[in-house]
């Protein structure tokens with residue numbers, strides 16, 4: 147079978163929610179006094195947008211094949227990502243075979259090593275990689291999960307991240323992950339409020355519903371240990387991203403410190419097989435949470451997942467909508483998935499990358515049939531009502 151070659155790569159930016167899911171308006175739960183590493187500065191405590199959590203915006207990568215078929219993907223990356231795609235990475239794609247995913251990944255990664263390795267560069271490489279998978283699926287008229295080896299179960303099960311696990315329970319999710327609101331700078335009173343919020347939620351959801359805390363890199367080892375110990379009586383299932391992502395040593399110690407049965411999870415701000423290898427070999431966590439749009443894309447996630455499996459660790463990707471759904475359904479060591487509640491009050495299910503994608507599937511009663519993913523590529527379209535800008539070209 148002769149497949150076309152890659153004719154052109156284009157990068158666009160988009161604002162307003164979607165892949166940069168922190169880019170929301172006022173009154174959204176996701177920006178309401180959430181503990182962050184910046185919360186030690188009181189002026190940046192109430193809102194994450196105040197310190198720039200939404201400065202990047204969405205990056206849209208389009209890859210057009212010589213027969214006119216277009217694959218695309220969205221991730222967090224905005225104008226910086228667009229520059230990297232247009233002025234640097236495009237050269238490794240244009241003229242290449244559409245099946246050259248491994249070679250293209252290797253060239254993108256190696257050629258950016260001198261300024262890349264993690265962060266925005268890996269977000270961008272992920273976006274290009276996901277657009278290539280989408281293109282390949284469209285050309286072969288197969289969903290990406292089929293290209294990955296096929297579904298290992300009939301449906302996905304989701305836990306929900308948001309301010310209202312009690313409503314998530316009513317909506318059929320298997321668990322709820324609350325954002326931690328107070329960091330160490332808010333002292334003993336903050337710690338008490340954090341535990342009270344968990345206790346209140348436990349009371350509302352009853353004993354059998356999973357409750358987790360997302361600490362978004364905001365704590366230190368001592369505080370995280372005390373929080374975990376205090377949270378044990380309220381049945382906390384896992385403590386997530388308690389420490390800054392570079393503190394591998396702290397995570398290893400936290401994992402030894404937490405009460406028996408409580409899990410330590412992290413990885414949404416980690417990238418590549420080498421970053422995850424550190425987390426695994428140092429015994430930092432029980433569940434790895436790579437974001438498919440940030441960790442190096444699907445091509446890299448396949449490697450991360452195999453490495454995790456050999457260490458008996460689960461992989462439950464962070465957010466990332468369809469890019470995560472197509473992966474999780476194909477892996478036995480990814481038994482469930484995350485759903486980020488993007489409704490401002492976390493009181494209804496809206497597509498995670500709303501409004502940027504059309505045909506984005508959503509969980510119904512906390513579940514998604516594999517058949518909901520049975521369209522070519524990732525099965526989504528760009529919403530033509532969202533205004534694309536192309537800041538650079540080549």
Ligand SMILES: C[C@H](O)[C@H](O)CC(=O)C(=O)O
Pocket residue numbers: 176180307324325360362414464465484486
């Ligand atoms: C709620 C968290 O602070 C963050 O916005 C999302 C996240 O870390 C997660 O979904 O996990």
Ligand SMILES: [Mg+2]
Pocket residue numbers: 360361362386387414464
């Ligand atoms: Mg998280």
